[in-house]
Amino acid sequence: MRALLLIAAAILSVATQAARADDTEPAWRASALALVPAGYVAGLAYRTDGSTGYLAIYPAPSNDPKTPASVYAARQALVVTLTPDATRAVSAEIKPRNDPDDGDSDFAKLHTELAGKRPSLPDGTEPCSLGAWSIDKDPNGLNVRAEPSVKARVLGTLPPPYRLKLGGAENTPEGGWLTEFRIIGFKDGWFLIEGARPPGKDYEDEKRYPRNAPKPYAGRGWVASNKVGAAYANGGTRAGGLFQAPFVDAKWMPAQRELGGALDTDGGPKRLLACSGYWGLVESHDGVRGWWRALCSNQVTNCS
Secondary structure, three states, X not given: OHHHHHXXXXXXXXXXXXXXXXXXXXXXXXXXXXHOOOOEEEEEEEEEEOOEEEEEEEEHHHHOXXXXXXXXXXXXXXXXXXXXXXXXXXEEEEEEOOOOOOOOHHHHHHHHHHHOOHHHOOOOOEEEEEEEEEOOOOOOOEEEEOXXXXXXXXXXXXXXXXOOOOOOOOOOOOOOXXXXXXXXXXXXXXXXXXXXXXXXXXXOOOOXXXXXXXXXXXXXXXXXXXXXXXXXXXXXXXXXXXXXXXXXXXXXEEOEOOOOOEOOOOOOOOEEEEEEEOEEEEEOOOOOEEEEEOEEOXXXXXXX
Protein backbone atom coordinates (compact mmCIF):
# COMPACT_ATOMS: atom_id res chain seq x y z
CA MET A 1 0.00 0.00 0.00
CA ARG A 2 2.82 2.37 0.90
CA ALA A 3 4.52 1.69 -2.45
CA LEU A 4 1.33 2.50 -4.34
CA LEU A 5 0.88 5.70 -2.37
CA LEU A 6 4.49 6.67 -3.01
CA ILE A 7 4.05 6.16 -6.76
CA ALA A 8 0.83 8.16 -6.79
CA ALA A 9 2.44 10.93 -4.80
CA ALA A 10 5.39 11.03 -7.19
CA ILE A 11 3.12 11.32 -10.22
CA LEU A 12 1.15 14.13 -8.60
CA SER A 13 4.28 15.96 -7.51
CA VAL A 14 5.91 15.67 -10.93
CA ALA A 15 2.92 17.36 -12.49
CA THR A 16 2.86 20.05 -9.81
CA GLN A 17 6.57 20.78 -10.03
CA ALA A 18 6.56 20.81 -13.83
CA ALA A 19 3.80 23.37 -13.78
CA ARG A 20 5.50 25.53 -11.14
CA ALA A 21 8.82 25.40 -12.96
CA ASP A 22 7.13 27.09 -15.93
CA ASP A 23 5.22 29.65 -13.87
CA THR A 24 6.31 33.27 -13.80
CA GLU A 25 7.07 34.58 -10.33
CA PRO A 26 4.58 37.20 -9.15
CA ALA A 27 5.78 40.77 -9.69
CA TRP A 28 6.05 41.47 -5.96
CA ARG A 29 8.58 38.73 -5.20
CA ALA A 30 11.62 40.67 -6.44
CA SER A 31 11.03 43.55 -4.04
CA ALA A 32 10.13 41.16 -1.21
CA LEU A 33 13.58 39.55 -1.34
CA ALA A 34 15.06 42.67 0.24
CA LEU A 35 12.78 42.08 3.25
CA VAL A 36 13.93 38.51 3.95
CA PRO A 37 15.61 38.62 7.39
CA ALA A 38 19.24 37.64 7.82
CA GLY A 39 19.61 33.93 8.45
CA TYR A 40 16.85 32.91 6.04
CA VAL A 41 16.72 31.99 2.34
CA ALA A 42 13.70 32.69 0.15
CA GLY A 43 11.97 30.01 -1.87
CA LEU A 44 8.80 30.21 -3.94
CA ALA A 45 6.22 32.94 -3.64
CA TYR A 46 3.47 30.42 -3.14
CA ARG A 47 0.36 32.58 -2.79
CA THR A 48 -1.01 36.06 -3.41
CA ASP A 49 -4.20 36.99 -1.59
CA GLY A 50 -5.30 40.51 -2.50
CA SER A 51 -2.68 42.86 -1.06
CA THR A 52 -0.89 40.10 0.86
CA GLY A 53 1.80 37.83 -0.51
CA TYR A 54 3.25 34.65 0.99
CA LEU A 55 6.90 33.74 0.45
CA ALA A 56 8.35 30.39 1.51
CA ILE A 57 11.47 30.88 3.64
CA TYR A 58 13.82 28.43 5.33
CA PRO A 59 16.79 28.83 7.69
CA ALA A 60 20.04 29.46 5.82
CA PRO A 61 21.85 26.48 7.43
CA SER A 62 19.19 24.03 6.15
CA ASN A 63 21.69 22.51 3.71
CA ASP A 64 24.60 22.46 6.17
CA PRO A 65 25.39 18.86 7.22
CA LYS A 66 26.15 20.13 10.72
CA THR A 67 22.67 21.64 11.06
CA PRO A 68 20.48 19.87 8.47
CA ALA A 69 16.84 20.87 8.22
CA SER A 70 14.06 18.53 9.28
CA VAL A 71 11.05 17.79 7.13
CA TYR A 72 9.15 17.34 10.40
CA ALA A 73 9.94 20.83 11.77
CA ALA A 74 7.40 23.64 12.00
CA ARG A 75 7.53 25.84 8.92
CA GLN A 76 7.48 29.61 8.53
CA ALA A 77 6.51 32.08 5.84
CA LEU A 78 7.33 35.67 5.09
CA VAL A 79 3.94 37.36 5.00
CA VAL A 80 4.31 40.38 2.75
CA THR A 81 2.13 43.49 2.69
CA LEU A 82 1.80 44.63 -0.93
CA THR A 83 0.89 47.81 -2.74
CA PRO A 84 -2.81 48.00 -3.77
CA ASP A 85 -1.96 46.70 -7.23
CA ALA A 86 0.00 43.79 -5.68
CA THR A 87 3.14 44.57 -7.66
CA ARG A 88 5.56 45.65 -4.90
CA ALA A 89 6.33 44.69 -1.33
CA VAL A 90 5.81 47.35 1.32
CA SER A 91 6.61 45.47 4.54
CA ALA A 92 6.90 41.92 5.77
CA GLU A 93 7.04 39.75 8.87
CA ILE A 94 7.77 36.12 9.62
CA LYS A 95 4.78 34.10 10.76
CA PRO A 96 4.12 30.42 11.47
CA ARG A 97 3.04 28.59 8.36
CA ASN A 98 -0.08 26.60 9.08
CA ASP A 99 -1.14 26.14 5.45
CA PRO A 100 1.93 25.02 3.47
CA ASP A 101 -0.07 24.96 0.22
CA ASP A 102 2.85 23.44 -1.68
CA GLY A 103 0.91 20.79 -3.61
CA ASP A 104 2.71 18.02 -1.75
CA SER A 105 0.07 16.66 0.60
CA ASP A 106 0.68 13.02 -0.37
CA PHE A 107 4.28 13.11 0.75
CA ALA A 108 3.21 15.01 3.85
CA LYS A 109 1.12 11.95 4.73
CA LEU A 110 4.06 9.65 4.14
CA HIS A 111 6.23 11.78 6.39
CA THR A 112 3.58 11.75 9.08
CA GLU A 113 3.66 7.96 8.91
CA LEU A 114 7.45 7.97 9.28
CA ALA A 115 7.25 10.40 12.19
CA GLY A 116 5.05 7.87 13.97
CA LYS A 117 8.04 5.52 14.07
CA ARG A 118 10.16 7.95 16.06
CA PRO A 119 9.45 6.20 19.40
CA SER A 120 11.01 3.00 18.02
CA LEU A 121 14.26 4.80 17.17
CA PRO A 122 17.06 5.84 19.54
CA ASP A 123 16.56 9.22 21.19
CA GLY A 124 17.37 12.16 18.94
CA THR A 125 17.26 10.13 15.73
CA GLU A 126 15.76 11.78 12.65
CA PRO A 127 13.41 9.25 10.94
CA CYS A 128 14.39 8.51 7.33
CA SER A 129 13.55 6.06 4.57
CA LEU A 130 16.18 5.76 1.84
CA GLY A 131 17.97 3.03 -0.07
CA ALA A 132 21.77 3.16 0.10
CA TRP A 133 25.01 1.15 -0.01
CA SER A 134 28.45 0.99 1.57
CA ILE A 135 31.25 2.70 -0.37
CA ASP A 136 33.93 1.62 2.11
CA LYS A 137 36.69 -0.39 0.38
CA ASP A 138 38.41 -1.49 3.56
CA PRO A 139 39.03 -5.25 3.08
CA ASN A 140 37.94 -5.78 6.68
CA GLY A 141 34.52 -4.28 5.94
CA LEU A 142 32.59 -1.29 7.26
CA ASN A 143 31.91 -1.33 10.99
CA VAL A 144 28.27 -1.20 12.07
CA ARG A 145 28.15 0.24 15.58
CA ALA A 146 25.73 0.13 18.49
CA GLU A 147 25.68 3.93 18.80
CA PRO A 148 26.58 6.87 16.52
CA SER A 149 30.19 7.08 17.70
CA VAL A 150 33.55 5.70 16.62
CA LYS A 151 33.98 4.55 20.23
CA ALA A 152 30.77 2.52 20.25
CA ARG A 153 30.71 -1.26 20.24
CA VAL A 154 30.98 -2.92 16.82
CA LEU A 155 27.93 -5.09 16.12
CA GLY A 156 29.19 -6.46 12.84
CA THR A 157 30.50 -5.39 9.45
CA LEU A 158 29.36 -4.75 5.89
CA PRO A 159 31.52 -6.41 3.20
CA PRO A 160 33.66 -4.34 0.83
CA PRO A 161 32.90 -4.48 -2.92
CA TYR A 162 32.61 -8.12 -4.03
CA ARG A 163 33.08 -9.98 -7.31
CA LEU A 164 32.23 -13.59 -8.00
CA LYS A 165 35.46 -15.34 -8.84
CA LEU A 166 33.86 -17.50 -11.53
CA GLY A 167 31.05 -16.69 -13.93
CA GLY A 168 29.60 -13.55 -12.42
CA ALA A 169 26.82 -11.62 -14.08
CA GLU A 170 27.69 -9.56 -17.15
CA ASN A 171 26.33 -6.42 -15.52
CA THR A 172 28.63 -6.66 -12.49
CA PRO A 173 29.83 -3.11 -11.70
CA GLU A 174 33.46 -2.46 -12.58
CA GLY A 175 34.44 -2.18 -8.94
CA GLY A 176 32.31 -5.10 -7.78
CA TRP A 177 28.94 -5.39 -6.06
CA LEU A 178 28.28 -3.03 -3.16
CA THR A 179 26.49 -4.01 0.04
CA GLU A 180 22.99 -2.51 0.07
CA PHE A 181 20.81 -1.59 3.04
CA ARG A 182 18.01 0.69 4.18
CA ILE A 183 18.63 3.97 5.99
CA ILE A 184 16.00 4.47 8.69
CA GLY A 185 17.51 7.32 10.67
CA PHE A 186 20.18 9.99 11.03
CA LYS A 187 22.02 11.59 13.93
CA ASP A 188 25.19 13.66 14.20
CA GLY A 189 26.83 12.50 10.99
CA TRP A 190 25.74 8.86 11.31
CA PHE A 191 23.07 6.81 9.54
CA LEU A 192 20.98 4.23 11.33
CA ILE A 193 20.59 1.28 8.97
CA GLU A 194 19.04 -2.18 8.79
CA GLY A 195 18.37 -5.01 6.36
CA ALA A 196 21.79 -5.24 4.71
CA ARG A 197 21.92 -7.75 1.84
CA PRO A 198 24.88 -9.88 0.70
CA PRO A 199 26.68 -7.92 -2.05
CA GLY A 200 25.34 -8.80 -5.50
CA LYS A 201 23.03 -11.56 -4.34
CA ASP A 202 19.94 -9.84 -5.70
CA TYR A 203 21.56 -9.48 -9.15
CA GLU A 204 23.36 -12.79 -9.62
CA ASP A 205 21.99 -16.21 -10.55
CA GLU A 206 20.81 -17.66 -7.25
CA LYS A 207 22.14 -21.09 -8.18
CA ARG A 208 25.60 -19.73 -8.88
CA TYR A 209 25.88 -17.34 -5.97
CA PRO A 210 28.59 -18.81 -3.70
CA ARG A 211 27.59 -20.08 -0.29
CA ASN A 212 30.86 -18.73 1.04
CA ALA A 213 30.17 -15.21 -0.25
CA PRO A 214 30.61 -12.51 2.41
CA LYS A 215 27.58 -12.00 4.62
CA PRO A 216 26.83 -8.59 6.11
CA TYR A 217 25.49 -7.80 9.53
CA ALA A 218 21.80 -7.43 8.67
CA GLY A 219 20.52 -6.02 11.96
CA ARG A 220 20.03 -2.43 13.03
CA GLY A 221 23.09 -0.28 13.70
CA TRP A 222 25.01 2.89 12.91
CA VAL A 223 27.45 3.63 10.08
CA ALA A 224 29.40 6.82 9.41
CA SER A 225 27.77 9.00 6.75
CA ASN A 226 31.03 9.43 4.80
CA LYS A 227 31.05 5.68 4.12
CA VAL A 228 27.60 5.65 2.49
CA GLY A 229 26.45 6.24 -1.08
CA ALA A 230 23.25 5.90 -3.10
CA ALA A 231 21.62 6.54 -6.46
CA TYR A 232 19.17 9.28 -7.28
CA ALA A 233 15.59 8.00 -7.51
CA ASN A 234 12.45 9.66 -8.83
CA GLY A 235 10.91 11.44 -5.87
CA GLY A 236 8.49 13.49 -7.94
CA THR A 237 10.37 16.78 -7.62
CA ARG A 238 11.84 19.17 -10.13
CA ALA A 239 14.82 17.56 -11.87
CA GLY A 240 18.05 19.32 -12.78
CA GLY A 241 19.07 20.50 -9.35
CA LEU A 242 18.77 20.42 -5.58
CA PHE A 243 16.66 22.20 -2.98
CA GLN A 244 18.10 24.36 -0.21
CA ALA A 245 15.74 22.70 2.30
CA PRO A 246 13.79 19.40 2.21
CA PHE A 247 10.65 21.00 0.77
CA VAL A 248 9.49 21.45 -2.81
CA ASP A 249 9.00 25.20 -2.40
CA ALA A 250 12.49 25.87 -1.02
CA LYS A 251 15.10 27.63 -3.12
CA TRP A 252 16.08 25.44 -6.08
CA MET A 253 19.70 25.29 -7.27
CA PRO A 254 20.87 23.84 -10.62
CA ALA A 255 23.33 20.94 -10.26
CA GLN A 256 25.24 18.58 -12.54
CA ARG A 257 25.70 14.82 -12.88
CA GLU A 258 29.12 13.21 -12.56
CA LEU A 259 29.69 13.11 -16.34
CA GLY A 260 27.99 16.43 -17.00
CA GLY A 261 24.44 17.41 -17.82
CA ALA A 262 21.58 18.42 -15.57
CA LEU A 263 21.11 16.24 -12.52
CA ASP A 264 18.52 13.48 -12.89
CA THR A 265 18.04 9.83 -11.92
CA ASP A 266 21.14 8.79 -13.88
CA GLY A 267 23.84 8.18 -11.29
CA GLY A 268 24.16 9.41 -7.76
CA PRO A 269 25.61 12.19 -5.64
CA LYS A 270 29.27 12.72 -4.85
CA ARG A 271 28.43 12.57 -1.14
CA LEU A 272 25.44 11.66 1.00
CA LEU A 273 25.55 13.91 4.05
CA ALA A 274 22.30 13.58 6.02
CA CYS A 275 18.64 12.64 5.69
CA SER A 276 15.19 13.60 6.83
CA GLY A 277 12.17 11.52 5.90
CA TYR A 278 12.33 10.64 2.21
CA TRP A 279 14.89 13.40 1.53
CA GLY A 280 18.67 13.09 1.38
CA LEU A 281 21.08 15.98 1.87
CA VAL A 282 23.72 15.46 -0.80
CA GLU A 283 26.61 17.13 -2.56
CA SER A 284 26.50 16.95 -6.34
CA HIS A 285 29.61 16.27 -8.42
CA ASP A 286 29.87 19.97 -9.30
CA GLY A 287 29.86 20.99 -5.65
CA VAL A 288 26.24 22.01 -5.07
CA ARG A 289 24.97 21.02 -1.64
CA GLY A 290 21.24 20.54 -1.24
CA TRP A 291 18.32 18.16 -0.83
CA TRP A 292 17.03 15.50 -3.25
CA ARG A 293 13.92 13.48 -2.51
CA ALA A 294 14.21 9.69 -2.90
CA LEU A 295 17.45 7.73 -3.03
CA CYS A 296 17.75 4.07 -3.94
CA SER A 297 20.32 1.28 -4.05
CA ASN A 298 19.73 -0.24 -7.49
CA GLN A 299 23.13 -1.04 -8.99
CA VAL A 300 22.10 -2.11 -12.49
CA THR A 301 19.50 0.43 -13.67
CA ASN A 302 18.45 3.93 -12.74
CA CYS A 303 15.70 4.35 -10.16
CA SER A 304 13.20 6.28 -12.25
